[in-house]
Amino acid sequence: MPNRYFFNREDFRQLWPVFALTGVIVIAIASAGFFFFFHGQRIVEAQLKDKLRSTATAAAIQFDADTLMKIKTDESDMDSAALKDSIRKLQRLREEVTNIKYAYIMRQTDNPDKLMFLADADLALTKDELDKNKNGTVDSDEEASLPGDLYDIEDIPALKAEAFLHPTTDEDIVKDQWGWTISGYAPIHNPAGQTVAVLGIDMDASEFTTLSRSAFSPVVLLLMILAGISIGGSTLLFLWKRRLETMERMDIERSGLMRLAFHQLGGPLTIINWSIEELEEQGQEFLQRTIGNIQEGVKRLTKILKTLKEADLVHSGNIDYRPESASLGAVLRDVARDMKKRLTSRKQKINVEFTDSIKMELDPKLIAGVAQELITNAIDFSPEGSEITVMSGRHGRYAQFEIEDQGCGIPKKDLHRIFNEFTRGSNATRYKADGNGLGLYIVRGIVERAGGRVIAESREGVGTKIIVRLPMA
Known part of the structure; x- marks a missing residue:
C-alpha cells in the first residue's frame, strides 16, 4: 500500500498561499505585540520617572537650608x-x-x-x-x-x-x-x-514591573493562536485602561502633594504676618530692619504659594478664564510698560512692534499674566544690554503675539518638554539658580484654556522665541 501523507506535494502547492498569509499575519501580530509592549513599557517608565522628579522637586522646597x-x-x-x-x-x-x-x-x-x-x-x-x-x-x-x-x-x-x-x-x-x-x-x-x-x-517600582510582565502574556498567546487578532485588540484595550488608571493615580498623588505644600507654606506665612503686626505695634526704630527682612520673606513665600496654587488649577483644569472685549495690543503695552523698571536695572531694551490693532474676546488679567511671565523669563535669561522684542498680529483665525530674546536659549534635548510641570532647561541653573519649573506650565494651561496654543522656538546660545496664539472668535 503506497504511503499517503496528510499533505502531498500537490496539496502543498495549492495551499502555500494560505500558509504564507497565515505566517505573515502571525509575524505581523507578534511584531505589533512586541512593539506595543516595549513602547508601553517605556511610556510607563517615563511617567514613573516624571512622578519621581515632580515629587522630589515639590518636597525639596519644604526644607530650609x-x-x-x-x-x-x-x-x-x-x-x-x-x-x-x-x-x-x-x-x-x-x-x-x-x-x-x-x-x-x-x-x-x-x-x-x-x-x-x-x-x-x-x-x-x-x-x-x-x-x-x-x-x-x-x-x-x-x-x-x-x-x-x-x-x-x-x-x-x-x-x-x-x-x-x-x-x-x-x-x-x-x-x-x-x-x-x-x-x-x-x-x-x-x-x-x-x-x-x-x-x-x-x-x-513593583507595580511597574508587574504591569510590564502582565502585558507580555497576551503577546505570547497571540504567537500561539493564529485566530488571536481579537485577543490582540483586547490586550491593547487592557493596556490602555491600565495606563489611564496609572495616570489617574498619579494625578491623585500629585494633588495630595500640592495640598501638603500648601499646608507647609501657608502656616509659616500666617505666623510671619502675625509677627510683623506685633513688631509694628512696638514702634521701635531698630526693629524696622527686621520687619523689612520678614516682609521680604513673606513676599517670596507668597510668590511660591501663588505659583503652586496656579499650577494646581492648571493641573485640575479649574482655571477661571473670564473673556471680555479687550485690545490685545493694549494688554501687551501695559505689561511692557510695567516691566520698564526691571529692564532698566539690567540695561536691557524692549521693542514693541504691533502690525494690527486687534480687538477680541480675552481675559485681560490672565493674558497679561502670560505676557508678564514670558517677558520676565526673557529678562532673566538674557545678558545685560540685550534687546527683547514683543510683536503681535494676525495668524489666520488666531491673534498672535511673540516674545523673542537674545538669551541663552533652550537646549534642543529639553525643548519638547519645556512646557511640562516642574521642568526647566538643563542649562537654566547657570543663569537663574532659583526656579520651580512651573511658569511655562502655567502659561500653557492658561493659553489652552482660552482655546489657543503656545509654541517655543529656540537655539542654545542664540535666543528663544515664544509664540502665543489665541482664537479671535
Missing part, C-alpha cells in the same frame, strides 16, 4: 531640633505619597565618590518597624542611616553631579532583597541659590 546646616554629622546631637524637624518632614512625605519606601537627605563630601547622610526618615521608625524580615533583630541592612554616615555613590552617576544641579532620577530600576526600586533626587538650595544638599526618594 539653614536648618539642615545645623545638623551635626555625628551621634552627639541626635535630639537636636534641626534633626527632628527634618526627620518629621521626611516621614510625613513618606506617609503622604504612596509607594515611597525611603526618604533621606545627603550632602557632598571631599570624596567625589562619597555622600554624607544628614537625615533619614527611617530614624522615625521603631525597632519592630525597621525589622522588615521579621526575624526579631534589626539587621545591618535594615538599620537607619545616622547623620554623618557615608554612602558610596561610585555606581550611581545621577548622585555625582546631576542631582545637585536639577531634579533627576536613576537611569535603571534595581532589585534588592526588598523588591524593585527606582530613586529620584532634587537639590535643596539656600537663599543665594546654592545647593547645600540633595533630597533622595526611593520609590517602590
